[in-house]
Amino acid sequence: xTRTIARRLAIGAAGLGLVAFTGVxxxxxxxxxxxxATAGLSVPDALICMVGTSDLCSLAQSLxxxxxxxxxxxxxxEAFWLASLVLAAGAAVSxxxxxxxxx
Numbered sequence: 001x002t003r004t005i006a007r008r009l010a011i012g013a014a015g016l017g018l019v020a021f022t023g024v025x026x027x028x029x030x031x032x033x034x035x036x037a038t039a040g041l042s043v044p045d046a047l048i049c050m051v052g053t054s055d056l057c058s059l060a061q062s063l064x065x066x067x068x069x070x071x072x073x074x075x076x077x078e079a080f081w082l083a084s085l086v087l088a089a090g091a092a093v094s095x096x097x098x099x100x101x102x103x
Contacts, residue, residue, distance in 0.1 A: 010093035017087025024083045025050070031075040035060045053077055 032046040041060050049057035061074055 007094060010090055012090070013086060014090030014094050017083060017085075017090050020079075020083035021087050024080050027079065028075050031061060031064050035063050039063050049075070049077075050080055051077065 028050045032041070032049060035041045036043060036046050039060070041056075045056060046060065048054065049060060064074075
């Protein structure tokens with residue numbers, strides 16, 4: 001595989017990770033935005049639910065009434081970590097200096 005193809009794949013992975021990460025943040029907001037607005041959950045407390053689970057996060061998700069157009073009531077922390085991993089890996093490889101092979 002040539003360096004150009006490898007670089008394009010890395011940039012593509014970073015782009016895919018960015019799109020996935022943006023989608024995950026939107027998914028989180030659909031579930032927790034309503035609870036923040038109506039139930040008094042603070043934004044810092046809800047942000048913790050983006051990266052991990054707790055009893056507070058489970059309670060907040062159970063309060064989501066899916067009054068938005070997509071009807072989503074649950075959020076997956078695993079999706080956040082997967083999107084973050086793809087974004088970080090793609091970004092790291094795309095900005096890494098390319099090694100030139102000596103002959």
